[in-house]
Amino acid sequence: MATTILEILSAQRKFFKSQKTKDVNYRLQFLKALKTEILSKEQDIYFALKKDFNKSEFEAFISEFGLVISELNLAIKNLKKWAKPQSVKSSLLTFPSKDFIYKEPYGNVLIIAPWNYPFLLAIEPLIMAIAAGNTVVLKPSELTTNTSKILSKIITKVFPIEMAASIEGGIDIATELLAQKWDYIFFTGSVPVGKIVAKAAAKYLTPVTLELGGKSxxxxxxxxxxxxxxxxxxxxxxxxxxxxxxxxxxxxxxxxxxxxxxxxxxxxxxxxxxxxxxxxxxxxxxxxxxxxxxxxxxxxxxxxxxxxxxxxxxxxxxxxxxxxxxxxxxxxxxxxxxxxxxxxxxxxxxxxxxxxxxxxxxxxxxxxxxxxxxxxxxxxxxxxxxxxxxxxxxxxxxxxLPFGGVGTSGMGAYHGKHGFNTFTHNKPIIKRGNWIDPNIRYAPYSYKNLNIIKKMFKWFG
Missing domain, CATH: 3.40.309.10 (Aldehyde Dehydrogenase; Chain A, domain 2)
Known part of the structure; x- marks a missing residue:
């Protein structure tokens, strides 16, 4: 079994290439299992939040647990529709064709969660990263040790390590994780740490979502x-x-x-x-x-x-x-x-x-x-x-509603379908017909054809 960060990431890269996570039914199987496991651990989650924050069960439900279950229900109900290739109107310039946007996972995702809502802000992005077909490494906060332990237990119970893993630890672990090459990084936390994450991501041109803060x-x-x-x-x-x-x-x-x-x-x-x-x-x-x-x-x-x-x-x-x-x-x-x-x-x-x-x-x-x-x-x-x-x-x-910041308060957004879209690459595909093939675009070029093309761009471009 993979034990180090490099071993886990290597296993997840290999697993993603197996194409298993691109099967929507396969993703749904794990989302349903995640919901079942979270529901079975409800009182344990409340107890952990109480120990970490003295948070009441009522507040824990309305601000964390209930929102997570709502997000899971939404993903399970709508995933097949979200993941379906989207047909878009074709252009006269590409006639004859059928045009689509394919919903493709990025690949290997790193999620770094904060301490202030340690259950909600770890699980919610994980739900949508999995729903979109990615593998995930989650780094829960080291400051909320009780909640982080519950998170790790849940993820270990539900997912094979090559699909999703929780890695606990402090700044040294976060630093080691950020030194690796990821296909997407999702970070929630402070502005100063957000800048560190953005700098690490820039080394590999990794796309990021940064959920930060500011003086609201x-x-x-x-x-x-x-x-x-x-x-x-x-x-x-x-x-x-x-x-x-x-x-x-x-x-x-x-x-x-x-x-x-x-x-x-x-x-x-x-x-x-x-x-x-x-x-x-x-x-x-x-x-x-x-x-x-x-x-x-x-x-x-x-x-x-x-x-x-x-x-x-x-x-x-x-x-x-x-x-x-x-x-x-x-x-x-x-x-x-x-x-x-x-x-x-x-x-x-x-x-x-x-x-x-x-x-x-x-x-x-x-x-x-x-x-x-x-x-x-x-x-x-x-x-x-x-x-x-x-x-x-x-x-x-x-x-x-999309949730996210602007400027130094963050970049990118998530929640619901917006979260699915965050962890999804929209891959454009044109399927060209063969039943007709006008010569207008082919050499040798002529001014007559150029004038026709100019008019096409003016009218239909």
Whole structure:
């Protein structure tokens, strides 16, 4: 049995060339087996997420497990249709012909998963890579050891190693994996590591999908219901302890309703997690000691108006509100990735521009408003991966929508059929007829034929 990275990759290359994964029924067999195994391990997955994050079963289901099952159901139901060669209208210039797009797997795929949603963001791209007919090596996060072990058990149980394998380890393993030649790389994680992945892929001109992050803004005007807005903000911001790449990194609130909104946010935090959230079974922990210390440091020198309790030993930071931090402060310099919510105010749309354009293109942008003109203006003015009007996060849950970033927040997209397309090469094929063969394109060339061709390009090209 293959044991080293080179042996596993060699076995997968050989297996891919056997053409077995190009059989759609063969892929479906494994997707169905994967679903069965995941369902049988449901409580084990919840337990692992609880140990890694103190994540409740409810939150684990709505933010990870349920989305995975939904993605599997979608792939199993639609794979034969997705994988079927697509007939396209032929061109008069290629007459007579029948033209097609064949759906071809790339080959050997590397997936590097993050720690913040360690089950969802490992399994979801794996599902679509397998559905598209690729072999897969998955590198789960070393920071979520319990979830990574469950992932490895599931993959080992379902797949032969030459089709899919999970390789656990830290930076040294990731470095060794990235040193190999792959046919496709899918990475979810931070912008700095994304640049390392892109550089490694460039050596072999390997195509990549990079799901990164950034400082995602949330704009709130003075037409909103502040109580409802606060409830949705608290849910979306503090889900997973704020460790969500598409959560609102900071608020930009109209000055007229800022005080009322803050009051309601405070009330909703208490309603969600109690007066002392460290005792709440519904409030997750920071992933580790290092990240807790990092977050604690960002609170130095800023005005905390709610929360701010820190217990480094228990990887706990309470839901925290910060008022009007300086844009150059440590808190506002990088993506926060924790339960800290900066609140900035604005009077005019120029104020909003000054704040948002101070940063790179974000992965998400949110707008809370009942003003259609204001909503349209801000959706079209700013470049971002995806967004929601009057809520947070929920665009991720619709697998009919592509999910991905733009600029430094990422490249490429996935989810549902978009995920299948990500791991699929669209191979154009023309099947030329033989029953007629006009001489117009053949030498010796003539001006008469050239004029005819020019007209054809003008009319039909």
């Amino acid at each position: 803004p949330c704009i709130i005007d003075d037409t909103v219901n502040t109580k409802l807005t606060a409830k949705r903000l608290v849910w979306g911001k503090f889900l997973n302890g704020g460790q969500t790449c598409i959560t609102a990194d900071y608020l930009i609130v109209h000055r007229n309703i800022k005080d009322a909104l803050i009051k309601n946010i405070k009330n909703e935090i208490i309603a969600f997690y109690g007066e002392n959230p460290i005792n709440s079974s519904d409030f997750p922990r920071i992933i580790n000691y290092k990240h807790t210390k990092r977050l604690a440091k960002t609170l130095e020198g800023v005005k905390v108006i709610f929360g701010g309790q820190i217990d480094v030993d228990n990887c706990y930071i309470s839901p925290t509100l910060v008022d009007e931090p300086n844009l150059n402060s440590a808190l506002m310099s990088n993506e926060i990735f924790g339960p800290i919510l900066p609140i900035l105010s604005y009077d005019s749309e120029k104020d909003i521009e000054k704040i948002i354009w101070n940063y790179e293109k974000p992965l998400a942008l949110y707008i809370f408003s009942n003003n259609k003109a204001f909503i349209k203006e801000n959706i079209t003015k700013y470049e971002f991966g995806g967004g929601v009007v009057n809520d947070l996060l929920i665009h991720f849950s619709n697998n009919r």
